[in-house]
């Protein structure tokens with residue numbers, strides 16, 4: 454009888470793994486920069502969510518971060534050259550770099566705004582009637598919008614039929630994130646009277662430090678927003694302060710005050726993933742609707758699990774671009790499916806990395822995965838209708854230039 458070596462015993466491993474013995478303990482477990490943000494800015498405190506029965510009963514604290522106004526009326530900010538609504542790409546780049554956000558004026562035309570707002574309000578009502586409304590501490594969200602109206606498919610694509618400013622928006626996101634970026638989710642966020650303000654936070658993980666963002670959120674108000682109805686709270690320039698603190702290991706000190714973003718419906722507000730921000734308070738009786746459409750680098754997990762959640766009819770009609778945005782395209786060895794997609798660069802419509810046929814086969818109940826095979830497998834077992842065979846054959850027939858699937862270049866072979 455053999456015994457397992459003592460070094461593999463869980464208790465033994467734990468006994469040799471005190472924090473000071475661990476590799477990279479401080480960095481891996483650091484809660485910076487938010488730890489020092491909260492310690493050195495006591496007016497930034499978390500407002501705990503209320504239960505349904507307590508809706509509207511939270512206590513407004515004067516002087517808290519959410520007790521503020523728009524930049525042009527704020528004593529600290531009114532003389533600063535904060536982001537202005539613009540279609541000028543140089544201005545937008547400069548606002549993004551300096552302040553961590555920019556405002557793309559009229560990115561949606563008034564007709565495009567009306568169409569989408571109508572769909573959002575109808576869907577919100579429908580989800581309430583169905584008893585599946587997704588309440589948030591601030592109001593009601595509609596998640597996974599891609600399944601809930603054609604206009605939302607176009608929004609994820611930034612198709613000019615839905616987002617007239619799409620080409621300009623895409624250029625700015627590509628400059629911020631590099632090629633191949635994908636969409637994390639598309640949510641319609643309603644702030645309602647009685648809701649609590651959201652805690653200030655960064656969208657991108659604290660630990661991901663770089664000189665450029667890893668995520669960019671695209672916030673599109675469908676109703677005009679300002680300090681009265683929950684215009685998004687931001688601390689302009691905080692993207693730089695917080696990332697420098699992480700990079701230099703220096704705690705964040707006293708931050709400048711937050712403001713409410715003001716923007717007309719149809720403006721697209723791009724925010725750097727490092728910017729401190731949160732939902733504001735809606736003091737009015739009208740729902741405040743902002744579309745939240747975040748983008749991230751293709752190696753990062755997405756907020757929405759599109760692989761499971763997208764309805765079959767949406768997948769069947771989806772353009773290659775929409776599929777790529779939702780992650781149905783393997784990228785540089787990420788999100789390969791049974792090995793299909795190694796070598797794909799993640800470009801739109803690259804057959805080598807296209808994954809949607811696996812999902813559609815699964816929907817039909819016909820997805821045959823490759824299982825245990827060996828020298829004793831029977832001819833019938835070897836000839837099984839593995840879905841991988843079909844997908845790779847189709848990719849080859851499509852004449853993809855990149856090596857595909859079986860026997861192709863495999864970047865995992867190190």
Ligand SMILES: [Fe+2]
Nearest residue numbers: 654655656730
């Ligand atoms: Fe956020």
